[in-house]
Amino acid sequence: MSTCSITEAEARALLRDYTYLLDLGPLSGWPDCFTETGHYEITTRQNRERGYPLPIMLCDNRAMMFDRVEATEKANIYEPHYYLHILSDSQTIAVSDDAITTRTSFICVRTMLDGSMLLFAAGQYLDEVMREGGQCLFRSKTVVLDHSRVDTLIAIPL
């Protein structure tokens, strides 16, 4: 593989910090994990294997992400549940001069305020990480869920 200005360790640290941000908040920091024209998408493994192009959720730049955060914060007066992400190891699948692409299996546990706990999501992150303005950021993040049924009211990003 060619030399990249981003190391595997840097890409992994970004992903780690991303999941702690989602789990602990504030959600307003979410768009800042992406480049200005960063791409965020939730899809399913089945969709990808069958070539269905329609994602479950799509943000094609940071401004769209800020809109989503605002909508989420307006819609949810109080936080009705907690998320907890667990990451497995990352596998590097592509390297270019300025970006590294990794695959990372994850699960997300959702806990409702009544105390019930649920395995909420399971799948893989496909992340393209590059540097912009001196920071490691996601140029692209595709969340590929193993399950086709998803809570259609997903408000908080995965």
Added chain:
Amino acid sequence: MSTCSITEAEARALLRDYTYLLDLGPLSGWPDCFTETGHYEITTRQNRERGYPLPIMLCDNRAMMFDRVEATEKANIYEPHYYLHILSDSQTIAVSDDAITTRTSFICVRTMLDGSMLLFAAGQYLDEVMREGGQCLFRSKTVVLDHSRVDTLIAIPL
């Protein structure tokens, strides 16, 4: 961050070995993961966010931990279940000259002897790690559970 006599890798190795000890035993080794005046606490995220000071379980030094181990061993003639901890990445949240503080998401799966498996606990470890007597040890470990309902008979530490 300032230079610390404990590296992130050392703190992580301690946490890793701690979880294998809990899962495989012997439980009598548990207090030895802490400094003499080490602090161990299980609480919930909700308690912390609301400022409720009362933890679910508290040991304020190693002697209290030994007492708890003894009580557990007397109460449980045979081991009625298995635990399995899975760790996500650790995030360093504070560094001082002699200690490092990390946050680590984890889940714990409990398997009963009848074969049923359950997502038993999910939350974060807040660990303060320092060196004492040449060994990396927990000066403080706070287990912050995402769920408010907890098996009140928790005998084995998390």
Added chain:
Amino acid sequence: MSTCSITEAEARALLRDYTYLLDLGPLSGWPDCFTETGHYEITTRQNRERGYPLPIMLCDNRAMMFDRVEATEKANIYEPHYYLHILSDSQTIAVSDDAITTRTSFICVRTMLDGSMLLFAAGQYLDEVMREGGQCLFRSKTVVLDHSRVDTLIAIPL
């Protein structure tokens, strides 16, 4: 510990790549993760603790693994579900001149095509890793499940 020609990082990378191979396929690549006379075994923690020698599944060399892959591919016209493995940290438990033995807690989530998700397996990998033909490979992999009840139709290796 003595110096080994296999590093912990190499052993870990093999295990990581192994789990992505199982989750994403092709299954035909599975035997290639093992040495020619590699040993693969699924057993339970209870069996091991009680000294029952009978494993749930056993392949004593790579040829047996190829047979199993073929049988699996014939039996399953289409893939009825997805697997997703999540690994915790590895603990090195033995090192020799030419091999490293590690223990790694894992869970495996199974998702059916109807969208239902299940914590399918939880346990530990005991892996002996060595180099053969210039590649890091499993000389031996023992999957020790925490649960005694296992889907007896396990066709895809864990």
